[in-house]
Amino acid sequence: MGGDGDLRIGVLALQGDVSEHVTAFEAALDARSEHHAPVVAVRRAEDLAGLEGLAVPGGESTAISRLIDKNRMRRPLLEFGGGIFATCAGMVLAASEVHDPRVDPLGLIEMTIERNAFGRQRESFECDLPVNGLSHPFHAVFIRPPVASRIGPGARGLAVLEPGTVVVRKEPHLALSFHPELGTDLRLHHLFLDGL
Ligand code: GLN
Numbered sequence: 001m002g003g004d005g006d007l008r009i010g011v012l013a014l015q016g017d018v019s020e021h022v023t024a025f026e027a028a029l030d031a032r033s034e035h036h037a038p039v040v041a042v043r044r045a046e047d048l049a050g051l052e053g054l055a056v057p058g059g060e061s062t063a064i065s066r067l068i069d070k071n072r073m074r075r076p077l078l079e080f081g082g083g084i085f086a087t088c089a090g091m092v093l094a095a096s097e098v099h100d101p102r103v104d105p106l107g108l109i110e111m112t113i114e115r116n117a118f119g120r121q122r123e124s125f126e127c128d129l130p131v132n133g134l135s136h137p138f139h140a141v142f143i144r145p146p147v148a149s150r151i152g153p154g155a156r157g158l159a160v161l162e163p164g165t166v167v168v169r170k171e172p173h174l175a176l177s178f179h180p181e182l183g184t185d186l187r188l189h190h191l192f193l194d195g196l
Helices: 018-032 061-070 074-079 089-094 187-194
Strands: 009-012 040-042 053-056 083-087 111-114 124-129 138-143 147-151 156-161 164-170 173-176
Touching (some): 009 018, 061 074, 124 156, 173 187
Parallel strands (some): 009 053
Antiparallel strands (some): 111 147
């Protein structure tokens, strides 16, 4: 890996809030280096070439799971050597086990995921979340979030909100139940970029 100026990041652009992720990573890379490669939208296997990191956005994990196969992206994603920044539906897809047969997860992080884990009464909410490794809480926006109910060896839970873990680190991957791309606090983006 070269310096920060060389970091190349993509966003899986099959479904979900792709443009918000592109904008947030552009801002994070701008803060690190005046000259950086543009963040790319990844739709085909070829788009992954040369990337160090890939954001898998929030959206609908059942739809993204289906589109991964339809677009013949499963094997390229499994063979991708870089880090995955997995948010919300992306966290569901990064898991090894999901209690929903409509999602065929990629198994990039050994963890078990419960989709929509906070139930209908609390579908969307915001809170100031203490995250291990961050000096002050992260204002987190949750939208029908999943949680990890089990984390395998080698992965670490960095934040918990009952009923489960909402930030999971397995270097170089980072999985988040919430949506850091919707705010201006880029500390989690930098944590991810630091680990690439
Ligand atoms: N509940 C959605 C799912 O499991 C995720 C919601 C989101 O990404 N905001 O796919």
